[in-house]
Amino acid sequence: MSNVSLGPGAEFDAIRELLARWGPRAIGIGDDAAVVDVPRGDRLVVSVDAAVEDRHFKAQWLTPREIGYRAIASALSDLAAMAAAPLGVLVAIGVPSSWRDRLSEIADGIGEAVDTVRTHILGGNLSDAGLLSITTTVLGTVYAPLVRSVARPGDRVYVTGRLGGADAALRRLESGETLSPFHARFGRPVPRIDEARWLSDRGASAAIDISDGLVADARHIAAASGVALELDADRVPCASGVAVELAIESGEEYELLVTSPRELDTIAFESRFRVGLTQIGRVVDAPAGAVRVLGALVANARGHDHFSR
Amino acid sequence: MSNVSLGPGAEFDAIRELLARWGPRAIGIGDDAAVVDVPRGDRLVVSVDAAVEDRHFKAQWLTPREIGYRAIASALSDLAAMAAAPLGVLVAIGVPSSWRDRLSEIADGIGEAVDTVRTHILGGNLSDAGLLSITTTVLGTVYAPLVRSVARPGDRVYVTGRLGGADAALRRLESGETLSPFHARFGRPVPRIDEARWLSDRGASAAIDISDGLVADARHIAAASGVALELDADRVPCASGVAVELAIESGEEYELLVTSPRELDTIAFESRFRVGLTQIGRVVDAPAGAVRVLGALVANARGHDHFSR
Numbered sequence: 003m004s005n006v007s008l009g010p011g012a013e014f015d016a017i018r019e020l021l022a023r024w025g026p027r028a029i030g031i032g033d034d035a036a037v038v039d040v041p042r043g044d045r046l047v048v049s050v051d052a053a054v055e056d057r058h059f060k061a062q063w064l065t066p067r068e069i070g071y072r073a074i075a076s077a078l079s080d081l082a083a084m085a086a087a088p089l090g091v092l093v094a095i096g097v098p099s100s101w102r103d104r105l106s107e108i109a110d111g112i113g114e115a116v117d118t119v120r121t122h123i124l125g126g127n128l129s130d131a132g133l134l135s136i137t138t139t140v141l142g143t144v145y146a147p148l149v150r151s152v153a154r155p156g157d158r159v160y161v162t163g164r165l166g167g168a169d170a171a172l173r174r175l176e177s178g179e180t181l182s183p184f185h186a187r188f189g190r191p192v193p194r195i196d197e198a199r200w201l202s203d204r205g206a207s208a209a210i211d212i213s214d215g216l217v218a219d220a221r222h223i224a225a226a227s228g229v230a231l232e233l234d235a236d237r238v239p240c241a242s243g244v245a246v247e248l249a250i251e252s253g254e255e256y257e258l259l260v261t262s263p264r265e266l267d268t269i270a271f272e273s274r275f276r277v278g279l280t281q282i283g284r285v286v287d288a289p290a291g292a293v294r295v296l297g298a299l300v301a302n303a304r305g306h307d308h309f310s311r
Numbered sequence: 312m313s314n315v316s317l318g319p320g321a322e323f324d325a326i327r328e329l330l331a332r333w334g335p336r337a338i339g340i341g342d343d344a345a346v347v348d349v350p351r352g353d354r355l356v357v358s359v360d361a362a363v364e365d366r367h368f369k370a371q372w373l374t375p376r377e378i379g380y381r382a383i384a385s386a387l388s389d390l391a392a393m394a395a396a397p398l399g400v401l402v403a404i405g406v407p408s409s410w411r412d413r414l415s416e417i418a419d420g421i422g423e424a425v426d427t428v429r430t431h432i433l434g435g436n437l438s439d440a441g442l443l444s445i446t447t448t449v450l451g452t453v454y455a456p457l458v459r460s461v462a463r464p465g466d467r468v469y470v471t472g473r474l475g476g477a478d479a480a481l482r483r484l485e486s487g488e489t490l491s492p493f494h495a496r497f498g499r500p501v502p503r504i505d506e507a508r509w510l511s512d513r514g515a516s517a518a519i520d521i522s523d524g525l526v527a528d529a530r531h532i533a534a535a536s537g538v539a540l541e542l543d544a545d546r547v548p549c550a551s552g553v554a555v556e557l558a559i560e561s562g563e564e565y566e567l568l569v570t571s572p573r574e575l576d577t578i579a580f581e582s583r584f585r586v587g588l589t590q591i592g593r594v595v596d597a598p599a600g601a602v603r604v605l606g607a608l609v610a611n612a613r614g615h616d617h618f619s620r
Contacts, residue, residue: 032535033458034392034520035358035449040349049344050401050448052438083343092359094403094446129361132441137403139359139448140344149342211343226341 016097016105016128023109027116028123029090036124038089044143047086051077055134063175066104068189070111073136076213078119078193079256083211084149085202086142088121088195093138096131108136119195148202148209148260150226155287157207157261159231160268162194163277165216166244169252184241191256197275198258205264212255219259220293227261230288235297237282250295261285325406325414325437332418336425337432338399345433347398353452356395360386364443372484375413377498379420382445385522387428387502388565392520393458394511395451397430397504402447405440417445428504457511457518457569459535464596466516466570468540469577471503472586474525475553478561493550500565506584507567514573521564528568529602539597540570544606546591559604570594 021028030036040046053073055061064072074091081088093112097105116123124141167187174182198209208227210219216238220231233250240249271279288294330337339345349355362382364370373381383400390397402421406414425432433450476496483491507518517536519528525547529540542559549558580588597603 032460033456034389035356035395035451037393037453037456037458038355038357040355042351046347046349046355046398046450047344048347048399048401048433048448048450050403050434050436050446052403052405052436052446054405054438054440057439080343084346086344089355090357092357092448094359094361096361096363096405096444124357125359127359127361127446129363129444130366131363131444135405135438135440135444137359137361137436137446139357139401141355141357141450142344144346147342147346149346151341 016102019106020109020126020128023106024113024123027113030124038124040089040143044145045147047081047084047142047144047147048139049077049080050137050139051080052135052137063180064189066107067111070108070136071115072189072191074112074115074138075118075191075193076254076256077138077140078115078195079191079211079213081140081142082194082198082258083209084142084144084147085198085209086144086147087199088119089141089143090122090124091116091138091140092125093123093136094127096129096133096135098131098134101134119193146202148198148206150208150210150223153208153223153227153229153261153285154263155229155285157263157285158265158281159233159283159285160260160262160266160279160281161216161239161257162197162279163255163257164239164241165212165255165257166249166252167241168254169248170241170244187241188254191254193256194258197277200271200274201258201260201266204266206260206262206266209258209260212257212259213253215253216250216259217293217295221291223259223261224293225291228290230286230290230292230294231283232286232294232296233283235295237280239278239280325411328415329418329435329437332415333422333432336422339433347433349398349452353454354456356390356393356451356453356456357448358386358389359446359448360389361444361446372489373498375416376420379417379445380424380499383421383424383447384427384500384502385563385565386447386449387424387504388500388520390449390451391503391507391567392518393451393453393456394507394518395453395456396508397428398450398452399431399433400425400447400449401434402432402445403436405438405442405444407440407443410443428502455511457507457515459517459519459532462517462532462536462538462570462594463572464538464594466572466594467574467590468542468592468594469569469571469575469588469590470525470548470566471506471588472564472566473548473550474521474564474566475558475561476550477563478557479550479553496550497563500563502565503567506586509580509583510567510569510575513575515569515571515575518567518569521566521568522562524562525559525568526602526604530600532568532570533602534600537599539595539599539601539603540592541595541603541605542592544604546589548587548589
């Protein structure tokens with residue numbers, strides 16, 4: 003029972019309920035910590051992420067199951083950005099008494115996210131709290147991680163999927179519309195775990211997941227690599243009906259932005275994953291950290307038609 | 312800057328402040344996740360623990376530095392219970408605006424705890440929150456972990472340190488006394504990392520850290536191992552002036568309870584670590600999960616003079 007532990011306040015029943023919901027998805031429970039093996043030769047990849055009610059989402063936007071799923075899936079996206087294979091997750095839930103009767107549905111969403119990438123729950127914590135929060139630590143393994151700092155002038159720049167849906171969903175949620183065609187892009191993001199490993203195996207070098215928006219995350223790669231990125235607005239794949247000006251700013255997309263010295267086989271990628279892979283630009287030798295968006299995009303308030311930082 | 316990431320709300324300054332405070336203690340920052348190596352042949356040990364204001368401590372009981380220190384140190388104690396060597400920690404902080412000006416002191420306490428066991432901060436997260444919370448994931452490595460399930464009849468039962476100080480400190484804090492001689496036992500627990508590895512190397516088999524109290528944690532070992540434990544109240548090392556009835560119930564001690572088929576060299580242990588190691592009982596072949604406390608202890612409300620579960 004330990005390692006999925008609880009704060010003071012005797013929430014044993016809630017813990018038992020979580021473990022019953024998770025079943026064989028929860029492993030290593032019973033000691034003070036879980037013990038797992040890292041494949042020989044692989045390196046360990048770790049990250050922690052929190053999803054907090056009223057900070058990262060509003061209760062009325064998502065079902066409890068979506069809240070659980072989304073917290074885990076968005077944390078797992080950090081493993082995708084490194085091309086790591088998931089080893090497991092640890093989930094610390096802060097649960098207000100008003101949420102207690104929805105905890106089992108949240109647990110089901112957590113279980114579903116873990117199943118999506120064929121991994122396990124290695125530990126957890128349940129605390130009483132003022133706001134619902136799900137703090138997720140993700141563990142993965144990789145032989146050669148993708149990092150942000152290795153983009154070089156001449157590299158091609160690619161993005162997976164279509165952008166703008168997450169922002170469009172968020173705008174509709176904020177105006178009270180929970181049944182928009184974009185909803186799944188916000189409520190049920192898919193971490194691109196398998197896609198990242200495919201890209202890494204075929205020559206991708208630098209990578210990041212698009213959580214801050216295409217331009218902002220491109221800037222992170224540019225800064226870390228000491229290069230500039232030139233993106234072609236006309237080539238950015240946009241969600242249906244979304245303007246490119248919005249698509250390139252849309253955060254929490256959980257798609258991958260990668261650079262590659264080699265041309266990547268976008269047709270093979272799409273036929274394998276049923277997700278697009280699109281070359282949208284090049285790495286150039288220009289002021290470090292800059293991103294220039296070329297093409298049909300007209301100058302907008304944030305000035306993406308110029309090199310920007 | 313990533314991997315120590317922040318929720319929406321632009322808390323970049325706070326992140327920069329944390330990283331400045333931590334300096335070289337924070338490693339692997341800059342990508343979506345940190346990459347670390349597990350020594351060849353070792354297994355990975357992981358656990359997560361949360362310290363929440365008004366649930367696990369009250370703001371007036373501890374300095375901000377102690378709050379940070381204690382959150383990390385108590386989480387690290389789970390590694391000690393497995394005899395694991397720390398690989399690093401990930402720290403997710405939920406910080407209300409009223410706590411913002413004390414964040415740097417909290418960070419210093421976190422840094423101090425990490426220094427105590429010579430490990431690193433591998434990642435973090437900062438979110439706005441209603442209550443201060445510190446959620447700590449600990450990572451360690453070990454060749455052969457101590458677990459709870461391997462105590463066998465005939466094994467000796469040992470405990471490190473002296474018990475009861477944490478409870479005595481807590482009682483005084485609850486009555487408004489923050490300067491008791493016991494305070495450090497609550498505010499600055501020392502994870503028994505090196506001690507655990509010494510014990511494991513010399514034959515200790517089952518182990519647990521005393522977070523629920525000696526008797527309650529002995530019961531966890533007894534249940535996991537399918538045996539009973541017989542403890543001698545007269546031998547339980549008590550903090551100065553604390554009655555044994557209180558010492559055996561005192562939680563959050565973060566001392567180790569271990570079983571060993573072999574006699575352990577308590578004198579060598581004490582001379583090495585300046586901490587006591589005391590044989591306090593035996594594992595017996597009696598109803599699984601039971602703990603009997605023998606000796607001078609008079610029957611008390613919780614009935615520890617009988618086999619209890």
